[in-house]
Amino acid sequence: MARLRIRGGVHPDERKLTSDITITRVPSPKRLYLPLKQHIGAPSVPDKVIGEIIHKGQVIARSQGNVSAHIHAPCSGYVEDIIDWAAAHPSGLPTRTMVLVNDGKELRDDVSVPVNPLFLRPEIIAERVGQAGIVGLGGATFPAAVKLTLGQSRNTPILIINGCECEPYLTCDDRLMQERTEDVVDGVRLLAQALYGPETIIAIEKNKPEAIRRMEEACKGFGNIRIMPVPTRYPMGSEKQLIEYVTGRQVPAGKLSADIGIMLHNVATAYAVNRAVRHGKPLTTRIVTVAGKVVKRPGNYEVPIGMLISELLDYCGLEEKPERILMGGPMMGQALPHADIPVTKGCNGILALSADEVKNSTEHPCIRCASCVDACPMGLSPLTMSSLLKKDKLDQAVAIGLKDCILCGSCSFACPSAIPLVHYFNYGKGEILNRAQQQQKDDEIKRLILDRQKRMARLEKEKEEMMAKRMEAIAKRKAAEKAAAEENKEKEVA
Amino acid sequence: MIEGIATLTLLGLTLGLFLALAAHYLRVEADPIVEDITAMLPGSNCGQCGFAGCGQAAEAMATGDAGLDICPPGGKSLIENLSERLGVDWDFANTTTTAPMIAYVQEATCIGCTRCFKACPTDAIVGAPKQMHSVINSACNGCRLCIEVCPTECLQMVDVKTTLENWRWYKPQPISQQALAA
Numbered sequence: 001m002a003r004l005r006i007r008g009g010v011h012p013d014e015r016k017l018t019s020d021i022t023i024t025r026v027p028s029p030k031r032l033y034l035p036l037k038q039h040i041g042a043p044s045v046p047d048k049v050i051g052e053i054i055h056k057g058q059v060i061a062r063s064q065g066n067v068s069a070h071i072h073a074p075c076s077g078y079v080e081d082i083i084d085w086a087a088a089h090p091s092g093l094p095t096r097t098m099v100l101v102n103d104g105k106e107l108r109d110d111v112s113v114p115v116n117p118l119f120l121r122p123e124i125i126a127e128r129v130g131q132a133g134i135v136g137l138g139g140a141t142f143p144a145a146v147k148l149t150l151g152q153s154r155n156t157p158i159l160i161i162n163g164c165e166c167e168p169y170l171t172c173d174d175r176l177m178q179e180r181t182e183d184v185v186d187g188v189r190l191l192a193q194a195l196y197g198p199e200t201i202i203a204i205e206k207n208k209p210e211a212i213r214r215m216e217e218a219c220k221g222f223g224n225i226r227i228m229p230v231p232t233r234y235p236m237g238s239e240k241q242l243i244e245y246v247t248g249r250q251v252p253a254g255k256l257s258a259d260i261g262i263m264l265h266n267v268a269t270a271y272a273v274n275r276a277v278r279h280g281k282p283l284t285t286r287i288v289t290v291a292g293k294v295v296k297r298p299g300n301y302e303v304p305i306g307m308l309i310s311e312l313l314d315y316c317g318l319e320e321k322p323e324r325i326l327m328g329g330p331m332m333g334q335a336l337p338h339a340d341i342p343v344t345k346g347c348n349g350i351l352a353l354s355a356d357e358v359k360n361s362t363e364h365p366c367i368r369c370a371s372c373v374d375a376c377p378m379g380l381s382p383l384t385m386s387s388l389l390k391k392d393k394l395d396q397a398v399a400i401g402l403k404d405c406i407l408c409g410s411c412s413f414a415c416p417s418a419i420p421l422v423h424y425f426n427y428g429k430g431e432i433l434n435r436a437q438q439q440q441k442d443d444e445i446k447r448l449i450l451d452r453q454k455r456m457a458r459l460e461k462e463k464e465e466m467m468a469k470r471m472e473a474i475a476k477r478k479a480a481e482k483a484a485a486e487e488n489k490e491k492e493v494a
Numbered sequence: 495m496i497e498g499i500a501t502l503t504l505l506g507l508t509l510g511l512f513l514a515l516a517a518h519y520l521r522v523e524a525d526p527i528v529e530d531i532t533a534m535l536p537g538s539n540c541g542q543c544g545f546a547g548c549g550q551a552a553e554a555m556a557t558g559d560a561g562l563d564i565c566p567p568g569g570k571s572l573i574e575n576l577s578e579r580l581g582v583d584w585d586f587a588n589t590t591t592t593a594p595m596i597a598y599v600q601e602a603t604c605i606g607c608t609r610c611f612k613a614c615p616t617d618a619i620v621g622a623p624k625q626m627h628s629v630i631n632s633a634c635n636g637c638r639l640c641i642e643v644c645p646t647e648c649l650q651m652v653d654v655k656t657t658l659e660n661w662r663w664y665k666p667q668p669i670s671q672q673a674l675a676a
Contacts, residue, residue: 037658091661390668392586394574420666430662437660438571442536445567445635448616449537 006241008377009233010410012168012331014207018291019171021299023179026315028075032100032306033085033342034060039135040142041067046098048079056108057282060098063130069143069345070133074284074304075102088327088344092337100306111280118193122152125194125277132276133283133345138162138173138237138266139328141346144273148194150256151263156195160246161188163204163211163267164230164237167329170349172287173267175300177204177211180271185218187270188225190277195263200225201246202267207232234331235408239264241377253404268348288312288347293354294322303343309350310339322352331409364417372411372421378404382411386424394431402428527556527580534575536567538615540637555580567635569594595651596634597641599627603648610640610649 037043044061048054054073061071080101084094114120120128130145165173177184192200202219204212206229219225230236230245240251243262251257257264268287275281284305291298296317303312309325326333327347343350372382380401388397402425411421531552539547543564545554554560555576562576562584570586577584597619599610604626611619611627618634621627631654640649654660 087658089658089661091656091658093656093658093661095658389665395578423663423666426663427665434660434662435571435574438569441632441635442568442571445536445538445616445633448618448633452615452617 005231006233006236006245006377007379008375008410009235009241010375010413011233012413014232015168015291016171016174016207018169018289018299019174019208019210021175023175023287023300023302025302026304026307026312028102028104028304029307029311030102031080031308032074032102032304033308034071034074034098034100034306035085035087035342035344036061036071036096036098037087038071038141038305038344038346039069040140041065041069041146043096044068044071046082048098050079050081053078054100056106057111057284058109059133059282060100063133063143067143067146069135069145070131070282071098072133072282072284073100074306075100076105076107077101077103086338086341088334088336088341088347090334090336092341097342113278113280117190117277120193120277122148122194122196125190125273126152128277129194129273131282132272134269134272134276135283135345136266137268137272137286137345137348139332139346139348141344144265144269147258147263147265148191150258151195154258154261156258156261156263157198158247158262159192159195159198159200160242160262160264161191161200161202161267161270162237162239162242162264163202163208163215164242165208166205166232166234166237167331167333167349168234169291169351170289170329171291172289172300172348174208174211176271176287177208177215177267181214181218183274184267184271185215185222185225186278187272187274188267189222190273191265191270192224197224198263201228202226203228203230203236203242203246205230205232205236234410235377235406238377238406238408240406253401283345286343286345286347288343289349290316290352291349292322292352293357294319294352305345306342308339309336309341309343312343312350313339313352318352320354323355323358324353326351326353331413332407361418363419366417366419369416371414371416375410375414377408377410378406380405382421382425383419385428386419386421389424389428392431394428394435397428398432403432405429525553525556528552530579531555531576534568534572534579535565536572536635536637538567538635538637538639540567540615540639542566542638567594567637594654595636596631596654597629597636597638597649598652599629600648600650601626603646605646605648607645609643609645613639613643615639 042065045064047062048060054060054077056073056076058073059070060073063069078101080099082096082098085097086092087095126145126148129148134144135141136144163173163177188200188202192198202215202225204215204227212227212229216227219227228246235241239257243257243264244250247262249260251260272283285302286305287300288303289300290312296319325336325339327336328334328349330351333351366383368383376382385397385400385402405425407422407425409422415421532549535548535552537548543551545551551560551564555562562573562582565572573584606621606624606626608621608623611621615637616633616635618630619627619640620630638651641651
């Protein structure tokens with residue numbers, strides 16, 4: 001049973017000014033920077049050596065371990081270097097990155113594609129999705145093939161396609177559904193096929209009437225796919241909130257949506273699946289919303305993965321130096337320290353904000369108005385948790401639900417005192433991780449110390465035994481010598 | 495004179511017997527809290543706390559003579575565990591623990607004397623005679639025992655490098671007094 005609205009949430013100014021601008025394809029720049037870790041899980045391993053010639057769409061780094069994804073070349077040319085380059089992360093710390101030089105020839109290898117991929121077995125679809133290096137393109141970047149395999153191994157009767165795009169500014173999914181409707185719907189059908197044909201619901205926020213109309217038209221012929229317009233409220237596009245709204249069921253704390261038989265994929269992922277399975281094209285580009293007041297030509301751009309944000313912003317034009325550059329939306333996006341950072345698979349928006357768009361208000365004491373409690377979609381009490389974290393009372397904060405926080409930022413948005421609530425929860429979650437890592441290290445160190453002590457004791461004992469043996473041998477020899485000498489003496493005497 | 499000797503001998507024997515019996519019957523069991531704390535401490539007996547070893551430090555902590563933040567290798571998580579075990583509400587505001595550090599071998603000056611890896615309680619230093627030594631970062635708990643034995647001072651303590659894996663959000667700064675007054 002669908003509910004009337006989600007619990008909590010906020011309604012920020014939408015500012016979706018780019019929803020009527022057609023997607024523009026950005027040409028590949030001279031150099032592309034491809035980080036080896038653009039997804040959740042283990043980083044990929046380079047499959048090409050420095051100087052090796054590459055064709056467009058070739059695998060340049062392979063996945064390793066259970067949860068990982070391939071990375072493909074978005075251009076033809078050669079591998080120039082494998083270096084440490086600033087990661088798409090608020091710290092801007094370096095990460096292993098492959099640098100490709102684009103020769104502009106767009107050479108690509110022939111690929112074989114199935115005549116009708118809808119006849120493929122589900123495992124084969126998942127395999128092809130994995131070969132194309134597709135990850136969750138809504139921003140979570142969880143490898144899509146791993147998710148599909150997980151859904152196949154359990155009973156998954158419901159597939160939800162997330163077209164909510166609840167973050168302000170961002171319109172990339174909206175434009176995708178408006179312009180490439182057929183491809184998106186085909187991708188949704190392929191995803192459904194990969195999950196043995198579950199009931200499929202495409203959820204789109206009501207502020208995208210054009211996308212809803214076109215998608216409804218495109219889905220008319222398919223009985224098990226239905227479009228569900230959902231209310232415009234942040235964070236509607238969050239996994240747990242959307243599942244609860246659409247199905248009326250809650251994902252239990254600490255569990256996955258797959259545990260209750262529901263799988264969620266983004267519309268951009270569905271589009272990428274269509275490109276990969278029907279056309280044999282791996283994930284080498286993605287649609288990025290470039291917006292913000294200082295951008296001269298804001299809009300949606302199909303950007304090759306690995307293009308530097310500075311180059312992308314040059315292409316779109318800047319009126320002045322931006323006050324802040326965000327990767328993602330204004331609610332959950334990460335502020336980047338500088339623009340020499342590549343666009344990665346999970347980047348759905350680049351916002352270059354002017355000074356008046358960035359709200360820098362001073363923090364005031366909490367007035368206990370409980371606006372944050374009303375805003376929290378998870379039903380937590382942000383004011384209590386933040387005051388506990390201020391005193392580093394981590395255990396108590398965890399006890400009242402710090403681990404359930406989805407870091408959506410609704411509380412910080414709603415707070416009239418401008419308390420950086422979500423920053424406290426980021427800090428608290430980091431501390432939880434730190435503590436687990438430290439515990440692991442402590443246990444390891446203790447094991448090492450015990451092992452060493454045992455080894456030392458054993459060596460000591462062995463040494464003593466050896467000494468005792470040697471002494472015994474010497475004593476025996478001496479006794480024998482003595483006996484022999486005495487015998488000789490006796491003989492002499494005789 | 496004989497009386498004096500007899501009295502003192504008798505006195506000595508009686509008191510001695512009394513003490514021996516008391517030691518046997520009134521023996522105090524080792525404090526279980528001390529045992530627990532000893533189990534929590536790293537156990538490398540590095541002596542950075544100012545006590546001879548982890549056992550003595552545990553005793554001092556149990557009696558309250560030493561603060562909970564005296565163990566640099568244990569770090570913050572140790573303080574949290576200890577405060578939970580001892581039922582003490584520890585205020586981190588005046589904690590003096592420093593950032594975790596690990597040993598680092600400067601390759602140019604290492605002569606391969608093997609003294610450091612003989613001193614390392616966690617087998618974190620590898621090497622061979624007259625070969626360069628190196629520290630396994632994940633196994634080093636920063637006990638500094640190797641620093642003292644190095645004849646060329648090529649071993650140094652360095653901060654643990656911040657990478658994408660161990661980077662964490664810093665704690666938000668509380669409101670300043672100025673902002674409060676405004």
